Amino acid sequence: MNYQKKLYGEEPSWDQFEGNDDDLQSKIIRSVNWYRNTGSSKSYKKWTLDWMKSSDSHWTKEEVELARGSDKKNFNRIGHYCRLLSRGCPPEVNVLKTIRSEIEQIIATTKQKKNDSPPTPRLSPADRLKESVNRLSCDINVIMDSLHQSVMNGEKSFDAKLTGWLYTNKVSAKQAELLCEMYTPVLDEVTLALSGKDEQLNEAYEYLGGKRKLRRLQKGIETILGTLKDHYLKNQKPRKKRTVKFDPAKAVRKVNYMKSCDELGIESIDPKKIIGAKKLVVFNTKYRYLQVFESTSHDGLMVKGTTIHNFDRDLSLMKTIRQPKSVLPKIKGIRSFNNTWSSIKTKERKVSSGRIGQHTILVQAYHDSN
Numbered sequence: 001m002n003y004q005k006k007l008y009g010e011e012p013s014w015d016q017f018e019g020n021d022d023d024l025q026s027k028i029i030r031s032v033n034w035y036r037n038t039g040s041s042k043s044y045k046k047w048t049l050d051w052m053k054s055s056d057s058h059w060t061k062e063e064v065e066l067a068r069g070s071d072k073k074n075f076n077r078i079g080h081y082c083r084l085l086s087r088g089c090p091p092e093v094n095v096l097k098t099i100r101s102e103i104e105q106i107i108a109t110t111k112q113k114k115n116d117s118p119p120t121p122r123l124s125p126a127d128r129l130k131e132s133v134n135r136l137s138c139d140i141n142v143i144m145d146s147l148h149q150s151v152m153n154g155e156k157s158f159d160a161k162l163t164g165w166l167y168t169n170k171v172s173a174k175q176a177e178l179l180c181e182m183y184t185p186v187l188d189e190v191t192l193a194l195s196g197k198d199e200q201l202n203e204a205y206e207y208l209g210g211k212r213k214l215r216r217l218q219k220g221i222e223t224i225l226g227t228l229k230d231h232y233l234k235n236q237k238p239r240k241k242r243t244v245k246f247d248p249a250k251a252v253r254k255v256n257y258m259k260s261c262d263e264l265g266i267e268s269i270d271p272k273k274i275i276g277a278k279k280l281v282v283f284n285t286k287y288r289y290l291q292v293f294e295s296t297s298h299d300g301l302m303v304k305g306t307t308i309h310n311f312d313r314d315l316s317l318m319k320t321i322r323q324p325k326s327v328l329p330k331i332k333g334i335r336s337f338n339n340t341w342s343s344i345k346t347k348e349r350k351v352s353s354g355r356i357g358q359h360t361i362l363v364q365a366y367h368d369s370n
Contacts, residue, residue: 008037014088022207024090026152029145031089035080041072044079051082052103059103066110067103074109077138078102098138105131133178136171140179140224144186147220151213158220162227173235180228187221194218248272256306257360261285264325268362276300277365280308281331283324286359290327290344291318291351292337300367308354316351319344334366 012031019027039047049068052059059067078099085091085099123131143160150158166176193201194214208214252271260267264285274280277300280293293311295301302309321327321344330340356362 008034011038012084012087014084014090017088017090024092025145026149028084028089028092028095029142029149031084032080032142033146035083039080039083041076041079044075045070045072047079047083047086048075048103051086054086056085063103063107066107066114069110069114070106074102074106077135094141101134129174129178133175133182136169136175136179137182139165139169140183143224144183144221147217147224151208151217151220154213160220160224160227162224163231166227166231171231173232173237176228176232176235180225180232183221183225183228187218187225190214190218190221246275248275251275252303254305255303256357257362258285258358261361264328264361266328266361266363269365271303271362273365274301274303274308274362276302277367279334279366280311281337281363281365282356283321283328283361283363284359285324285361288320288322288324289318290321290324290341290363292316292341293351293354301365306356308356311351311354313350317348318351319348320346322346328361328363331363334368337364337366 012027012034017024017027049064051057052064052067081095081099084095143162143165147158147160165171171179189201190205192198193205194211196202205214208217249272252274255271255274257268257271266283278295280301282291282293283289284291293301293308294315295310296312296315297310299310301311319341327340327344331337
């Protein structure tokens with residue numbers, strides 16, 4: 001302790017403090033820095049419990065005991081603030097809100113562990129993210145206050161040490177993005193004040209004593225926001241593309257076709273074989289058309305409703321056959337089909353439509369066109 005006194009001086013005193021709001025903020029920042037350099041998790045917890053037991057805090061004995069059962073690391077964000085209030089620091093609204101929020105969270109967590117049951121109501125992922133960002137913003141507020149103090153003191157440079165803080169606190173890309181959005185209006189306000197177009201802002205920033213310090217403040221905030229943005233861009237995870245499972249049975253469930261023809265002694269193939277095929281051979285029993293649908297698409301042939309899709313209209317052809325009973329049984333593999341097709345001497349025409357129906361036999365489907 002003697003070493004700390006020599007290095008950082010005596011503990012800040014609030015006896016006989018007199019000053020305006022700016023003086024109060026300035027002293028709070030200096031005091032917080034003193035406690036951050038000299039305090040520990042153990043002392044933070046003790047200072048918080050001491051303040052909770054004071055008559056000014058309005059916490060019950062049960063709540064104090066619940067807080068006592070929490071890990072000392074949970075008091076790192078508020079212990080120094082509680083010490084300030086215990087030593088006579090005038091209560092500041094934001095400080096009191098931060099303390100109350102953290103203590104309520106500590107008590108709720110301790111109750112959960114004690115009762116071995118989830119908290120009610122359970123927070124949604126979005127609410128948990130919002131709550132974590134609000135807690136992290138307490139530290140950003142301190143950094144912003146330190147920047148203000150540095151500018152007021154006329155210091156030429158300010159090191160927020162934000163990069164180390166981001167990794168120490170395991171700040172996620174999404175948290176960094178939301179923090180950046182949260183403090184961007186602060187930068188916008190300072191930029192507007194620099195323009196001199198807003199009388200209220202001109203008056204609000206008079207305490208800095210001129211545009212030179214206001215520009216330094218603007219640059220400092222830009223650096224903080226830039227660090228947050230870089231952390232977000234560096235650590236964001238690319239969204240996984242949603243893969244939709246394709247079900248061939250579902251794709252062909254509405255296909256209307258002739259399952260078999262007793263007269264010709266032939267049965268249709270399973271329509272699921274059409275999906276992805278490079279070539280499909282069908283026979284229309286009513287008009288005696290032998291049709292071949294050929295696809296040059298990487299995905300092959302597809303079916304929508306009862307219509308063939310993805311076929312090449314220049315390569316897909318049809319011929320009339322006079323003796324289907326002797327021709328159709330010859331069509332097995334791709335080579336036998338090519339030979340059979342060449343042997344049919346009727347006129348060759350282009351297929352005009354991919355629609356198939358109740359008179360259509362699905363003869364063969366080839367997934368390799370060679």
